[in-house]
Amino acid sequence: MDASIISALAALTGTAVGGLTSVLANWLSHRLQTRAQWLSHEKNRRQNLYREFIEQASKCYIDALQHDEADIPDLVGVYAKLNRMRVLSSQPVIDSADHITRKILDVYLEPDKTFVELRDMANNGTIDLLREFSLACRIEFEQLDHGRL
Numbered sequence: 001m002d003a004s005i006i007s008a009l010a011a012l013t014g015t016a017v018g019g020l021t022s023v024l025a026n027w028l029s030h031r032l033q034t035r036a037q038w039l040s041h042e043k044n045r046r047q048n049l050y051r052e053f054i055e056q057a058s059k060c061y062i063d064a065l066q067h068d069e070a071d072i073p074d075l076v077g078v079y080a081k082l083n084r085m086r087v088l089s090s091q092p093v094i095d096s097a098d099h100i101t102r103k104i105l106d107v108y109l110e111p112d113k114t115f116v117e118l119r120d121m122a123n124n125g126t127i128d129l130l131r132e133f134s135l136a137c138r139i140e141f142e143q144l145d146h147g148r149l
Contacts, residue, residue: 046088046089046140046144049081053081053085053097054130056077057078057100057101057130060075060078060104065112065113065121066112066113075101078101078104092139095136096136099132100130
C-alpha cells in the first residue's frame with residue numbers, strides 16, 4: 001500500500017473518530033441537561049401538590065377535632081390530592097397520605113376536643129398528624145435529587 005493512501009486513511013479515520021466523539025459528547029450533555037430539567041420540574045410539581053395536601057389535610061384534621069359533622073368539600077379536596085399523588089408519588093408518600101385521610105375520617109367519629117385537650121395534644125406531639133408524611137416527602141425529594149426515582 002502506498003504511504004499517501006495510508007496517510008489519507010489515517011486522516012479520514014481521525015476526522016471520523018473526532019466527529020463521532022463530538023456528536024456523542026453533545027448528545028450525552030443534552031440528555032443530562034434534559035434529565036436535570038425534568039427532575040427540577042417534577043420536584044416543583046410534587047412540592048406544590050404536597051403543600052396543597054398539607055394545607056387541606058391540616059384544615060380538615062382541625063375541623064374533625066372540633067366537630068362531629070364532616071366538611072365534605074374539604075374532604076373531597078383531600079381525596080383529590082391523594083389520588084393525584086397515586087399517579088406521581090412514591091409508595092411511602094402515598095401510604096402516609098392514605099393513613100392521614102383515614103385518620104381524619106376516624107377523628108370525625110370521635111367526641112369533639114376541648115381547647116385544653118387540643119393543648120395537651122400539642123404538648124405531647126399527638127396533634128401532629130402530618131409528621132410521617134413530611135418525612136416521607138423529604139426522603140422522596142432526596143431520592144429525586146440523587147436521580148434514584
